[in-house]
Amino acid sequence: MTMLTRVLSIFLLLLLVFAPFYWITMSSFKTPPEVIAYPPTLFPQQWTLQNFQKLFASTDYLSYLQNSFFISIVTTLITVTLATLASYAIYRLEFPGGLFIFRLLVGTYVFPSILLLIPLFQVMVQLGLINSLWSLIVANVTFTAPFSVWLMRAFLENVPLELEEAAALDGAGFFEILLRVVVPILRPGIATIAIYTFITVWTEYPFASQFIIDEARRTLPVGLAGIIGQYQIDWGLLAAGGVFMALPVVIMFAFIGRYFVEGLTAGAIK
Amino acid sequence: MFRHRTLLAYALLAPLLIWLFVTIAIPVGYLLYLSFINVGIAGTGGKFVWFDNFINVLGSKRFFQALRNTLFWVVGNGLLQVALAFLVARLLYKRTHLNNFLQLWIILPWVIPGVAAVIIWRWMLNGIGIVNYALEPFTNEPVSFFANPTIAMLTTIFINSWRFFPLLAVIVLAAMRTIPSELREAAFVDGATDKQTWRFIMLPLLQPVLYVMGLLGTLWSANIFDVIWLLTKGGPSGGTTTLPVYIYEEAFSRFKLGNAAAASVLMSLALLVFVILFLRTGWGRELGKKS
Numbered sequence: 001m002t003m004l005t006r007v008l009s010i011f012l013l014l015l016l017v018f019a020p021f022y023w024i025t026m027s028s029f030k031t032p033p034e035v036i037a038y039p040p041t042l043f044p045q046q047w048t049l050q051n052f053q054k055l056f057a058s059t060d061y062l063s064y065l066q067n068s069f070f071i072s073i074v075t076t077l078i079t080v081t082l083a084t085l086a087s088y089a090i091y092r093l094e095f096p097g098g099l100f101i102f103r104l105l106v107g108t109y110v111f112p113s114i115l116l117l118i119p120l121f122q123v124m125v126q127l128g129l130i131n132s133l134w135s136l137i138v139a140n141v142t143f144t145a146p147f148s149v150w151l152m153r154a155f156l157e158n159v160p161l162e163l164e165e166a167a168a169l170d171g172a173g174f175f176e177i178l179l180r181v182v183v184p185i186l187r188p189g190i191a192t193i194a195i196y197t198f199i200t201v202w203t204e205y206p207f208a209s210q211f212i213i214d215e216a217r218r219t220l221p222v223g224l225a226g227i228i229g230q231y232q233i234d235w236g237l238l239a240a241g242g243v244f245m246a247l248p249v250v251i252m253f254a255f256i257g258r259y260f261v262e263g264l265t266a267g268a269i270k
Numbered sequence: 271m272f273r274h275r276t277l278l279a280y281a282l283l284a285p286l287l288i289w290l291f292v293t294i295a296i297p298v299g300y301l302l303y304l305s306f307i308n309v310g311i312a313g314t315g316g317k318f319v320w321f322d323n324f325i326n327v328l329g330s331k332r333f334f335q336a337l338r339n340t341l342f343w344v345v346g347n348g349l350l351q352v353a354l355a356f357l358v359a360r361l362l363y364k365r366t367h368l369n370n371f372l373q374l375w376i377i378l379p380w381v382i383p384g385v386a387a388v389i390i391w392r393w394m395l396n397g398i399g400i401v402n403y404a405l406e407p408f409t410n411e412p413v414s415f416f417a418n419p420t421i422a423m424l425t426t427i428f429i430n431s432w433r434f435f436p437l438l439a440v441i442v443l444a445a446m447r448t449i450p451s452e453l454r455e456a457a458f459v460d461g462a463t464d465k466q467t468w469r470f471i472m473l474p475l476l477q478p479v480l481y482v483m484g485l486l487g488t489l490w491s492a493n494i495f496d497v498i499w500l501l502t503k504g505g506p507s508g509g510t511t512t513l514p515v516y517i518y519e520e521a522f523s524r525f526k527l528g529n530a531a532a533a534s535v536l537m538s539l540a541l542l543v544f545v546i547l548f549l550r551t552g553w554g555r556e557l558g559k560k561s
Contacts, residue, residue, distance in 0.1 A: 009361050010368070011516035017436065018375050023400055024390045038398045082286040093275050101283060108294055109486070114495050114514040115534040118299030119304065125548050140499035141291040174278065203383040205496035210522070221383040223502060228389065235393055244301055246382040253381050261374050261440055 021246070028052070028239035036234045051240035055227075058237070061244065064223035065218050068248075071133050071219065072201040075140040078199045080190055082141065088182065090149065091156045105146045113143050117206055124211060126189035135211040136219070140201045150194035151264070155189025192263025195256060202249055220245055298538075303529035311525045321412035323448060323532035333533060335508050340492060345510050346427040347491040352480065354431065358527065359446055360468060362439075373443060376436045384433065391429045392501065419509020422502055426510050434490075438483055445479040449457050463516035472489075484550050489541060513537045518529040 027035055028051050030044045055061060086105075090098050098172070120139055121130070129135035156261075159182055167177045208219040215223075224241045225232075309316035327333050332502050358376065364370040379387065394401050395415040402412040415425040453475075454467045462470075494516040498504065504511035504519065511519070513533065521530035 006361070007359075010372075013358060013361065013372070013376065016432070020394060020432075021378065023394060027393065036398060040398070040400050040404070041402055082289065085282040086286040089279040093282075093467055095276040095278075097277070101287070105290075108290060111298060114517060115538055116294065116297050116300065118527065118530055118534065119300040119520070120293060122300055123292070123297055124306075138289075141289060147287070149286075155402045173511055178298040187371040199381050203381075205384055205500075206302060206518070209525060218495050221385040221496075225385045228385075228392075228500065232299060235396075238389050239393060242386045242393075245386040245389075249381045250378065255377070257374050257377070257381075261377065264440065264444075 006266055024239050024242045028243045032218075032234075032236055035239070038124050047235075049113060051236040053243070054234075054237050055240045055244060059145045059227060060216060060218070060221060061223070064218055064220045065248070066092070067217055068202055068220040071136045071140065072198045074145065075137050075201045076194050076197045077090075078137065078141050079144045079148055080194050081192055083145050083152055084183070084186065084190065086145075087149045087152035087156060088178065091153050093157075105149055106148050108142075113139075114206060116142075116153060117210060118205075118231060121210060131217065133212070133217060136204070136208055139207050139211070140204060144193075144197040144200050148197065149195065151193050152186070152189050155192075156262075159185045188259060188263050191256065191259045192205065194259040194265070199251075220248075301531050301534055304527060305535045307528055309527045311527065311529075316528060319528070323528040324536070326526075326529050327532045329537065332508060332511070332516065336513050339508075340508065342401055342423065343427060343494075344488055344492050346424070347431055347494075348487060350431040351435040351438055351487065351491075352429060352483065354435040355442050355483075356473075356476075356480075358435070358439040359443035360472075362443055363446055373440060378436070379433045380437045382517040385500060387429060387433050388497060388500040391432075395425065416502055417439050417506065419506055422506055423510050426498055426501050429501065430494060431489070433497065434487075438487070441483065442476065442479060445476055451477050451483065485545070488544065488548075492541065494539075 003177075026042070026044060027049050029049075031046055031048050031050070034041060034045060044151070047174065053248070089095070090102050110152075116139075124130045124135045124138075127138075163181055164177055167181050170179070203221065204219075205221045205225070208222045212218055212222065217225075224245050227237060227241050306318055307316040307319065308319045308322065362372055385527045393399060396402070397412040397414065401415075402409075405413060414421075416422045442520070449472060453471050457471055466475060492512075494512070496520060498510055498512060498515055499518065504508045504515040517530045517533050520526045520533060
C-alpha cells in the first residue's frame, strides 16, 4: 500500500465512523433555525442547551436511564454467574453428555430472538411479568448467556489445570477453588462477557418495546424512540436524544473498552 | 480431581439449562402450538385449524416478498460487512499508536443503541441533510434515500452495516495478528508483492474466521429488526419488509398471531436448513484441506 492510499483510506475510515457522531453532537447544540438552515453550518454559530432542556421536559429521560441501568446491571450479573459456572462444567469437567450440552447451547442460535418474541410474550403473561423490568432481565439472559459460555472457553484454556490440582491437594473444596483460584485468573474473560452483555441489553429494542407498557418503566432506546414519531419532526430534539442515548455507553467504553476489545478478540478467534 | 464429577457438572449447568428451557424450549413449543390455531390478538385463544395458518402464509404475496427481501438483506449485509471488515483490518494491521487507538474506537457504532444510529442517519440523509449538501455538486435535486423500495433497501443495508462492520473488523484484525509474520516475510524474499501476500497468504489463512463469521453473521443479520423498523417501518410498499418485520407486523399490527407463529416456524426451519448446509459444505472443505 502506498503512503497516499493509506492516508486516504484512514481519512475515509475516520469520516465513515466518526463524522456521524460529530454531526449529531454539533446539531444538538444548534438553535432551531440553525439546525435546519441550508446550507448547514459545520459548527454551531450560537451554542444553546435548549434541545437538551426540551429533551428533559418532554421525556422521562432519567427514569429511562435508571431502567436501562437496572436491567443491564442485573442481567450482566446473572449472565456472568450462569455462564461462568456452565462453561467451567462444559470445558473443565469432562463428563458424559458435555458435547451434547455444548451443541444444544450452540443450537439456540437457530431460534433468532425475534421468533421468540411472540411466544415469550405469552410466557411472560403467564408468569405475570408483563410490564415488569424483570421480564426483560429474564429474556436478555437468554440472548446473552450462550454466546458468553462460548466466549469463556478461550479464557478457561488459559487456567493451568495444575493450579487447581495443587489447591485440591492442599485440601481446598470445589467452591473455594472456583472462587479463589479460577475466577481471579478468568477476570479478563469475565470482563469481556460482562461488557458484551451490558451493551447487548443496553441496545435491545424489540422486547423492551413489547413487554413494557408503562411510560415510566421504559428503557432508554424505547423511551427515546418515542420522540422519533411523537412530535413534529424536531431535529434538534432528536439530535439531543441521540447524543444522550449514546453518551452513557461511550463514557463507559472510554474506561473499559480496551479490556473488551482485547478479550473479545482472544475469545473469538480460538 | 473431584469426586462425583458428572453430578457436579450437571449441578453447575442446571441453572442455565433450566433458564434456557423456560425461555426457549417452552416458547418454541408454544410457538408450534400457536401455529396450528386461529388466534388473533396475543393473549387470546382460538381453535385448532390444522395447517390453515401455514396455507395462509404460503399463499400470501407479502410472505414471499419478505422472503426475497430477507435473502437480499442477508447477502447484501454479508458482502458489504465482510468486505469492509477485511479492508479495515488490513489497513490497521501494523501496530502503531494510531492503529491501536482506531482498533478500540471504530467499534463505537456497535455500542450505541440501534435507535441512536437510526436518528443519526435519518438526520444526515434528510433532504436538507449534510449528505445531500455534500452531494449537491453531483445531483440536480436532493436524493430521497427512502423513497423507492430498492434505494430504501440499499440505504438500510448500508446503515446496518455501518453498525456491525467495526465489530467484525476487530475480530478479523485479531485473527490476522495470530498469523506468524514470517509467512509474509518469506514470500517477500521470494519476490511477492504486498498485494499478492494478502491475496494468496493472508486471505486463505483467514478462512476459518471468515467461515465462523459467515455463519454467525448470517443468523444475526437475518434476525435484525429494530433498525429496519425504525428507519422504514418495512416500507415503502413493503420494499424493506424482511421476515422479522413481517412476523412483527402480522402479530402486533394485523393481529394475526397464528399466521405470525406459522411464519416464525417456517423461518426457523429455513435457518436450520441453512445452518446444516453451511456446516456440511464447510466441514467438507476443512477436511479436504487436511488430507
